[in-house]
Amino acid sequence: MFTIADIFETNRMIAENNLDVRTITLGISLRDCGHPDLKCFCDNIYEKITRTAENLVKTGEQIETEFGIPIINKRISVTPIAIAAESVKTDSYVPIAEALDRAAKAVGVNFIGGFSALVEKGYTKGDIILIKSIPEALATTERVCSSINLASTKTGINMDCVREMGEIVKKTAELTRDRDALGCAKLVIFANVPGDNPFMAGAFHGIGEPETVINVGVSGPGVVKRALEEVKGCDFSVVAETIKKTAFKITRTGQLVAQEASRRLGVPFGIVDLSLAPTPAVGDSVAYILEEMGIESCGAPGTTAALALLNDAVKKGGLMASSHVGGLSGAFIPVSEDAGMIAAVERGSLSLEKLEAMTCVCSVGLDMIAVPGDTTANTISAIIADEAAIGMINNKTTAVRIIPVPGKAVGDHVEFGGLLGHSPILAVNQFKADKFIARGGRIPAPIRSLTN
Amino acid sequence: MKVVVTIVGQDRVGIIATVSRILAENNINILKINQTILDGFFNMVMIADMTESKVQLATLQQVLGETGNQMGLQMKAQHEDIFRSMHRI
Structure with a gap:
């Protein structure tokens, strides 16, 4: 039987650290x-x-x-x-x-x-x-x-x-x-989009999926941050172990909810997506986890390494907690949906270029990035091309959800409301890629596609 | 089905009596009680069997919630599987 400490730990995660199941899809x-x-x-x-x-x-x-x-x-x-x-x-x-x-x-x-x-x-x-x-x-x-x-x-x-x-x-x-x-x-x-991602806005029912399916996305950045507060100053082996154990507990909750939803709806269970999905609520931020590891402000040198460790430990901990894992599975870094990311942009520590580097080692990509309204279509295309290249070469999912806000410029703020949050406008490199984008056609599949 | 009842708040006379009465009235059998007072704060976990219960879990949650509000305590009832899945492999 579980102990009184186990019971209060679970309820503290839910009540104080924003543990939740982000979505049943x-x-x-x-x-x-x-x-x-x-x-x-x-x-x-x-x-x-x-x-x-x-x-x-x-x-x-x-x-x-x-x-x-x-x-x-x-x-x-x-x-x-x-x-x-x-x-x-x-x-x-x-x-x-x-x-x-x-x-x-x-x-x-x-x-x-x-x-x-x-x-x-x-x-x-x-x-x-x-x-x-x-x-x-x-x-x-x-x-x-x-x-x-x-x-x-x-x-x-x-x-x-x-x-x-x-x-x-x-x-x-x-x-x-x-x-x-x-x-x-x-x-x-x-x-490299997965066909079983439960998270919006990128979810769709993939072509290899059954007639109907239940996929569940877990969350819980606040729980990981709280666990890391207990191991201040310890080395990275301890940090990774702590994240793994926490991710295991979070994912078990997702697995339980997925199985229950599947049974009650009479719909097959697909996957649990092992993601740390932040919300704008205080204490529900991926950036705060990186800062808890010792980064002064998200985006500072060291951020990519911290995120790589976090992302890997979340997957290792979550993997054993679920019978089927899929979707995007990793830490999300949407700017406007993460209180710590928003603060980092406002402090000037987090730029579009650093976010691009971070997307090499985490779940998805340039997510919920508000940029000046006068950013040209070709520049947006070039940003998309860069992200697609990172995904293609590294055999991972990448994505771009970019918002050129009409009439707004660097220094302005934009409010989307609800879970979509709010964000300062990020600066975009002013040099052009017009001739590059004008070429069209296809960039050939990389050498690593030839795996047979 | 087993449920975990948790009660947290300022200690006072009659907390266990009140909760036990609610459970007994609804034919819910108490299997285990674990209770401590920490710095004047009452912490209790009760595991109970709802197999023969007269009411659904949602109704019990509502009754406990209302009683808790009246007594200035947080009273919750949850399906035990949430704890089992998180803390036992």
Whole structure:
């Protein structure tokens, strides 16, 4: 039996250190919803999503109450719409995004992911229509999230799409300028995207996934920070061990919630995503963990090493705690969603270039970065290309979620609200890559793709 | 199903009596009680069996929550699996 100390430790993690399950995400295949008529297709997907996810929120809330562990988000991911909608005879997928939005509202989830296309090697007809529909789709809907995979270690980088996505990001910002370019916070551009990621805005139901699946994302930066406070001054072996043990406990909670959700909903369990996902709440920050390790302010020299240790120890600790691990699995470093990252930018210790270096050793990429509104489409494309290259060469997932806020410049502040947080505008290197981006074509797959 | 009842707060007369009465009225059997006073603060963990309970866990949580508020204490009931999964392999 567990001890009184075990019980109070668990409840302290939840009450004081913001331990929570960040998301239960229900993946739903839409591959059987195809229809040449747009309205019929929209009806099909609305009916399938609302029927399949009918009890998702209620079940999540029941688990939350019974176990006393907060489950912050209940969400849905669907088959990439570029695939599901390919046979629809239309030149815009905006009405499909609106149908997804209505379905999300009907079942009470705060985000639905999968307005997506996988184009790392080139476009199909559906991919072209989907990408062109993104700005308007994100401007007219509230809960729909969009993602594009434009590079992979196996195939190289689709530089035509890199160029186009710079323009799409700018257009999305322009169409949502009245909301500080909020549309861009719902658009993620990936390399090596996983098909079982439960976290938004990049979640979609991958093409190798079953009909339906439950994926769970855990969290708990505050718990790791608290554990490290107990080992001040100890060497890195002790630091790594402490993080591993903490990550194990956090992940066991995620595994329990995933199994319960799977059993109660009658949906197969997919994976637990071993991620440290921060929120803007004080004490729920990845940057504070790095600072607890001895970095004066996140972004200072030593930050990349600290993050590498953290990321690796989280995976090692979490791996044994779950029967199936997947998704993004690692520490997230979204700037606007992490109180410590925001403070580091304000202090001047954290720059875009340092964040890029950090993405080489952590979970994802340049995430929730607000940049000046006059940043050009080509510069955004070049930033995307750099991240895609890091992902491609290092055989890891990278992503860009960048927000060029119209009318704002370095020194200004932008407020997205809720879990998306707030951020100072980060400076962008003013030298150009226009001729580089104008070339187009594909960057060939790297030598490490030839593993057979 | 087993539940873990935790009570934390300023010590006073009748805490265990009150909680025991609530559990008994609902036919919930107490298996184990562990209680200490630290610096005047009351800390208690109770493990109870709800197999024959007259009420669902959600109802018990509500009753304990309200009683806790009246007595100035934090009273919680949780499914034991949250602790089992975290602390036992």
